[in-house]
Amino acid sequence: MRETSPELSLTSRELDLIHRYWQAANYLSVGQIYLLDNALLREPLQAKHIKPRLLGHWGTTPGLNFIYVHLNRLIKAHDLNVIYVCGPGHGGPGMVANTYLEGSYSEIYPDITRDSDGIAKLFRQFSFPGGIPSHAAPETPGSIHEGGELGYALAHAYGAALDNPDLIVACVVGDGEAETGPLAAAWHSNKFLNPQHDGAVLPILHLNGYKIANPTVLGRMTNEEVKNLFLGYGYEPLFVEGDEPAPMHRMMSETLETALDRIRHIQRPAREGRATDRRPQWPVIVLRSPKGWTGPREVDGLKVAGFWRSHQVPITNPRGSPEHRKLLEQWLRSYQPERLFDSEGRLHPELQALAPTGNRRMGANPHANGGLLRRELELPDYRDYAIDVSFPGGSRAKATRHAGKFLRDVVRLNRDASNFRIVGPDETASNRLDAVFEATDRVWMESIEPYDIHLANDGRVMEVLSEHLCQGWLEGYLLTGRHGLFSCYEAFIHIVDSMFNQHAKWLKVARELPWRRPVASLNYLLTSHVWRQDHNGFSHQDPGFVDLVANKKAHIVRIYLAPDANTLLWVVDHCLRTYDRINVIVAGKQQAPQWLTIEQAATHCAAGIGIWTWAGSRIAEGEPDVVMACAGDVPTLETLAAVDLLRKALPELKIRVVNVVDLMTLQPKSQHPHGLDDREYEVIFTRDRPVIFAYHGYPYLIHRLTYKRSNHDHMHVHGFEEEGTTTTPFDMAVLNRLDRFHLAINVIDRVPGLSITAAHIRQQFRDKLIEHARYVREHGEDMPEIQQWSWPYKTAAEAGD
Known part of the structure; x- marks a missing residue:
């Protein structure tokens, strides 16, 4: 001293x-x-x-x-x-x-x-x-x-x-x-x-x-x-x-x-x-x-x-x-x-x-009441980053790659305002958000070597291998009036479960205090998710963070499962505009089919849930024989592949396909502001038809969200069952019974009469599972028919619209 x-x-x-x-x-x-x-x-x-x-x-x-x-x-x-x-x-x-x-x-x-x-x-x-x-x-x-x-x-x-x-x-x-x-x-x-x-x-x-x-x-x-x-x-x-x-x-x-x-x-x-x-x-x-x-x-x-x-x-x-x-x-x-x-x-x-x-x-x-200082982000038009989708499945892309381009320009537009940062545990590039490095670098105040890449004293990306620090930095940043995004591997966001709890409780109380001004939402983008861990093992497989989030007060939390790049663009844009919430976005980073045009994505996401008429069977009169629902990118892919199998094998079967982007729509409106009222829910899911639901996470959550619904007894959920380690993408789905064949088999088991009349079809699907198990363990990759599958209906007439 x-x-x-x-x-x-x-x-x-x-x-x-x-x-x-x-x-x-x-x-x-x-x-x-x-x-x-x-x-x-x-x-x-x-x-x-x-x-x-x-x-x-x-x-x-x-x-x-x-x-x-x-x-x-x-x-x-x-x-x-x-x-x-x-x-x-x-x-x-x-x-x-x-x-x-x-x-x-x-x-x-x-x-x-x-x-x-x-x-x-x-x-x-x-x-x-x-x-x-x-x-x-x-x-x-x-x-x-x-x-x-x-x-x-x-x-x-x-x-x-x-x-x-x-x-x-x-x-x-x-x-x-x-x-x-x-x-x-x-x-x-x-x-x-x-x-x-x-x-x-x-x-x-x-x-x-x-x-x-x-x-x-x-x-x-x-x-x-x-x-x-x-x-x-x-x-x-x-x-x-x-x-x-x-x-x-x-x-x-x-x-x-x-x-x-x-x-x-x-x-x-x-x-x-x-x-x-x-x-x-x-x-x-x-x-x-x-x-x-x-x-x-x-x-x-x-x-x-x-x-x-x-x-x-x-x-x-x-x-x-x-x-x-x-x-x-x-x-x-x-x-x-x-x-x-x-x-x-x-x-x-x-x-x-x-x-x-x-x-x-x-x-x-005023910094201790950050809403007094909060300025709205200047956002680019998310539609400028859209994937061209000429027909469902007609394009392939990495969803987070395109979200990264959108975030790059969020950084550019708000650089002078200095009110937007991205945090994450050394995974910005791994999560395919590396387009942001065209606009900024990682902040780094230690020594910088000539061969280092994207390190600078004034970067807007903050990476450190501590999810606790990422969460704490972002909370402090938001509570003093700024905006941000936390990108993380899905399995390891659990490290901050308790910090999430505390922030959710803070927001819940702060919203009830008229003198506390609204602050920007805490936005999570969870990727490298459970269904695509091609080079990681069982330790990297846990989709349960959303279960924790769903426990919180309805006016605080939102959960979005984007099925493709265009829906992800809409969701990220929407979440960055919100305040006093915690938004959890789950999206894949791997090459995958793209289903919706940007216009369709906007309509679908605004509703949060919808019937994909182009994906169901051609027979549209009356109620369906079965509802095939999906939430998440891989569940959506496997659901549509299962629909394809069933449409070809059982052309008279009436199938309705429902996709869920906003998970909270499944709750009754009395429990969550985004929830469907009972009439809307029954129009989509019917009152008494079997629902085969392919879900990104643990199946219990879907049951918990829908247990008061009229046809809950007919809800059959496929999701993560704590199975699988380092293996192929499709084998991960098979091991957890989320794949197209298990979904199609469950349809046959649940639709009255099919277990007898379609027993031979069921056996064909069971044989495919045996063939898959043999093939993947011999060749180390998925069967060509799995890798090369695409949605085969390219026109409205073929799709049944």
Whole structure:
């Protein structure tokens, strides 16, 4: 750390004011956990003044409050644009207390007035039925980070800083959180932050030594070990350590000045065109303070402050125990509330003057309510990238290849706005989106060798082999008002299941808060999917992410299964226009038949589901004998191939083909806004005819979505059955009974009378399966008739239109 200049040292008066402001935040934090009434202790504390259920977390809170007041001082001194990302789990009491003190809380929630009555309401609502959660939730002003689950704070912070050159994101990382895998990887985000056009992240590692019932790993490491760890990560560590408030206040204010100086020293030359080839060494502050700082040292003769017993509620029974109640009152009065709040319960003016004003308050910063800053993407016309489809199956293409060309021009059109990024785990090219590299490169702040390809300091594609980082970066980017796309192998998107859960919950709550403005949707493009793993094995085969997604609130999630390139173009364009949603798009990257013209695709996708009249049998009068439904590119291919087999073998059979793009249309309209009403559903699927449904994922999901429908008993779903490893594309389908022959056999088994009259046809299909098994194991590829199959009906007359 540099030598401190005299002008950076706090005067005695500044020190007193900062300390009292910190006491005010601590008092309000303790009051939220414990008090139901008598908010400012204007009378002796009684049992009736205490909540019957004590919920909340004290241990981390005084450190969070300490950081907040010193960030306020820094913001005011330098007119800074700062947001606060609170990583330590349930730090909600501190975040609520500080936004209340600065005034932003009461502006959003006018009933929580800035007086005694307001403080009483503030206390009562915390972790109380009908109130607010105990963590820094969407309800908390200034928050972009749900504190209910650990590990994501730092990735969110870096995502927020990207393309925000004037923003500093102060990110507090608890030492419990620092033990998680996502957080450990997130320290490497500094290799992707460009000081020329990105903001800065100031990580503050808060080491208070303990988690819920154990010491923390980093908390027990020596300063030398911690220093070496962060030097290895590429940071400059600055230490603040102690338990005496006065010297700690002085050290923290001086260290924050040093950190700001370092940030400016990095950014200034980069923005003046004087950047060096060396990656910047950004500062990180390591704050060691006691867990439960300023709280009771002992309770019932047991150590509390500076130990894990202060993690949640240090004094456990003040309502029922006079001794505990006396201890709680002593603790609250130790903050001297009469020196903090006037007779009306308002913060004393000299303390109020410490807080920033307007949008400089961290609780009112518009970057923490990103919808206020969101600008619509400029999108090209998706129809300009369409595949020419002269008749169904008459063209072949790689669907994601054409989506990549569309995304290339999304990047081009929005480069000046700097509000669109693509993230993914080293798979942009593998997923056939490499056309984007005609417009941009991968961002890379490490050294770049002459032979490297598509690496640059200012790239718009972010690739790292951590799905956690990709998800966290994109969430932070979206929540601060920008747009993006996450491309990933289908099987490995499961790595972020829990992060998806948290973001879905955030969106669900945020949509119910009128002051939270809509943010751009989180868009997943899942490819390299389960049915085409020609060189990968069983480990790469899992289509179950959509099952998780389907559990979430209907107004949050959408699932799209594109059967070909033109439908994928429509879906990607549509998803990039939406907000406050999570869109999951599943599409193949392999060469495959193309079924619909761009006009047909637009009509089909807008409806989300439709009867493909050109694919059904020629006999159109009356209801069909069987409905053959499909969702997904390979299921669509195999369904149409099965229809071809049946039309040739059983020309009198009346077949209806239904394709599903928007999976949520299968639910009743009462459950999902995209769902079909019962009448529409029955028109498509009939009331009582067998439905052979070829589905991309696990069959159970289709049953779950349709179980209330009138003909659910006639729904027979083929999908992934956890079979198959490295094998041919068609063999993957056969092993899971999703292939054309199994589908055709099931039709014969399910249509009344066919099991007898068409027994010989069934046997022919069974023989083909035996022939396939023999051939693929001898030749290592699919039979020529499988590889060369194409939809044979090229005119409307042939197709039966």
